[in-house]
Amino acid sequence: MKPKWNWFDALNALILSGIVMACLYPFVYMLAVSLSDSASIASGEVWLWPRGFNLDMYQYVFEDGRVLKGYKNTLIYVISGTAISLIVTALGAYALSKTKMVMGKPILMLIVFTMFFNGGMIPTFLVVKELGFVNTIWGMVLPGAVGTWNLLIMRTFFMGMPQELEESGKIDGLSEIGIFFRIVLPLSKPVLATIGLYYAVGMWNNFMGPLLYLRDADMQPLQVILRNIVLSGQLTGTDGPVVGDIVVVEDGLKFATIMVSTLPILLVYPFIQKYFVKGALIGSVKG
Numbered sequence: 001m002k003p004k005w006n007w008f009d010a011l012n013a014l015i016l017s018g019i020v021m022a023c024l025y026p027f028v029y030m031l032a033v034s035l036s037d038s039a040s041i042a043s044g045e046v047w048l049w050p051r052g053f054n055l056d057m058y059q060y061v062f063e064d065g066r067v068l069k070g071y072k073n074t075l076i077y078v079i080s081g082t083a084i085s086l087i088v089t090a091l092g093a094y095a096l097s098k099t100k101m102v103m104g105k106p107i108l109m110l111i112v113f114t115m116f117f118n119g120g121m122i123p124t125f126l127v128v129k130e131l132g133f134v135n136t137i138w139g140m141v142l143p144g145a146v147g148t149w150n151l152l153i154m155r156t157f158f159m160g161m162p163q164e165l166e167e168s169g170k171i172d173g174l175s176e177i178g179i180f181f182r183i184v185l186p187l188s189k190p191v192l193a194t195i196g197l198y199y200a201v202g203m204w205n206n207f208m209g210p211l212l213y214l215r216d217a218d219m220q221p222l223q224v225i226l227r228n229i230v231l232s233g234q235l236t237g238t239d240g241p242v243v244g245d246i247v248v249v250e251d252g253l254k255f256a257t258i259m260v261s262t263l264p265i266l267l268v269y270p271f272i273q274k275y276f277v278k279g280a281l282i283g284s285v286k287g
Contacts, residue, residue, distance in 0.1 A: 027262075028048060029046075029047070029048070030255040030258055030259060031050075031255070031259055032046050032047070032048060032049055032050045032051075033046050033050075033251060033252060033255045034057050034058070034252060034255040034256040034258075034259055035050035035053055035054070035055070036050045036051045036052055036053070036054070036252075037051065037052030037053075037054050037056075038252070039052060040052045041251060041252060056252075057252040057253050057255070057256035058256050058259075058260070060253065060256075061226070061229060061256055061257060061260055062260075064225075064229055066217075066220075066225045066228075066229075067222070067226070067229070067260070069218065069225075070220060070221055070222035070223075070224070070225035070226070071222055071264075073219060073220065073221050073222070074204060074221040074222040074223070076137065077137065077140045077141060077203055077206070078200050078203045078204050080137065080141055081140065081141035081144075081145070081199065081203040082196055082199045082200045082203060084141055084142070084145050085141075085144075085145050085146065085147070085199040086192060086195065086196050086199065088145050088146050089145075089146050089147070089150055089151050089154055089195060090154060090180075090185065090188070090192070091180070092146065092151055093151050093152075093154035093155040093157075093158055094154075094155075094158050094180055094184060096108055096111075096151075096155050097155045097158035097159045111148055111151065112148065112152070114148055115148045115149065121212070124143060125212055125213075128143055128212075128213055133213065134213050134214075134215070135213065135214055135215045135216055135219065137219075139209070139213035139214070140203075140206070140209055140210065140213065140214070140221075141203075143209065143213075144202065144203075144206075144209070147198070147202075150195045150198060150199070153191065153194075153195065154188075154191055154195060157188065157190075157191040158184065161184065161187065165179075165183055165184075165187075166179055166183070168183075169182070169183050193272040196272075197268070197269070197272060200265070200268065201265055204223075204264075204265045205223065205265075206221065206223065207223045207224065207227075210223070210224045211224065222260075222261055223261060226257040226260065226261050227257075229253070229257060230253060230254055230257050
């Protein structure tokens with residue numbers, strides 16, 4: 001028997017469809033503009049589909065040798081940073097999920113305190129500098145290695161695991177570390193995928209960190225390099241004789257750089273979406 005639709009369901013579908021369109025249209029518009037020719041952009045003909053299809057803006061972006069180097073650096077930071085963050089967060093969350101942990105509650109309160117109060121940008125920079133992490137990969141991956149909210153979500157997940165799993169591991173002669181790596185982690189794919197995506201997106205979009213901690217141009221990630229390309233494109237456009245072409249160069253180049261920096265991280269989601277919904281609901285019922 002098919003479910004009957006009423007006016008409330010129809011209204012919900014209409015509102016949600018409008019929200020989806022409002023969220024998707026800017027992305028579709030940027031893609032269309034970045035693939036259109038200058039004349040179509042200047043005349044305002046581009047709304048949904050590319051007009052005068054060409055790849056000039058993407059060619060301009062990728063002709064800069066810094067882009068591939070920026071991709072390489074960003075992938076190194078994202079992969080290493082996400083791996084370190086997941087390991088440290090999982091270990092900390094597993095320890096805090098144990099009610100028998102000595103000083104567990106005070107330590108948890110201190111960690112939660114950092115969600116509301118922190119030292120600020122300058123003290124953090126001074127700490128990173130004193131540790132010798134400036135202009136190194138460690139300055140990119142260690143300052144934000146643990147997110148308090150992610151730690152609490154993972155702790156809630158571990159607390160929901162049956163106690164019998166740990167007891168069976170001890171009967172088989174496993175230590176706490178053995179139980180963690182051989183029993184707990186294999187059963188934690190949903191939360192690991194969800195938290196890993198959060199960390200990866202944050203690392204991919206990291207812009208302020210490289211500006212503060214990196215001095216070597218060869219170590220700059222993609223986001224900083226694309227920003228420099230946009231600025232250089234604007235400066236090149238201002239030398240042109242036609243004002244309309246300046247706007248076209250700015251808009252086309254800007255949207256092309258946004259697409260270049262956004263698409264790779266979007267392509268990751270389909271591979272982990274089966275875990276994402278389940279992992280995102282962790283802590284929504286109890287915590």
